[in-house]
Amino acid sequence: MPAPQQFSCEPISGLRQADVVPLLLPLLDLAPDQCRWPYGDGLFVFCGCEVWGSGPYCEPHLSLSQGRGTSSEREAHRVSNKQAA
Numbered sequence: 102m103p104a105p106q107q108f109s110c111e112p113i114s115g116l117r118q119a120d121v122v123p124l125l126l127p128l129l130d131l132a133p134d135q136c137r138w139p140y141g142d143g144l145f146v147f148c149g150c151e152v153w154g155s156g157p158y159c160e161p162h163l164s165l166s167q168g169r170g171t172s173s174e175r176e177a178h179r180v181s182n183k184q185a186a
Contacts, residue, residue: 119138119148119161119162119165120161121150121159122150123138123140123150124147124148125140125146125147125149126148126149127147128145128146130149134152135147135152136149136150136151136152136157136158136159137157137158138158138159138162148162
């Protein structure tokens, strides 16, 4: 049986990075409870760390996947918090 292929990916400058050491697994090697955050350009590998909750990502990648929202979403959140107080 051949040895597993080793992958490495350099971070892309200018992009936010998660505070996690990815396992860099090929898609076919991922278990259902492993993070599916992609790494690479062309030949993709995936984080592979334990997912957080029932989603597809580990906690650090989940936080990267959720942005600040649009200006109208931020305003609606601000107004709803103000009304709740």
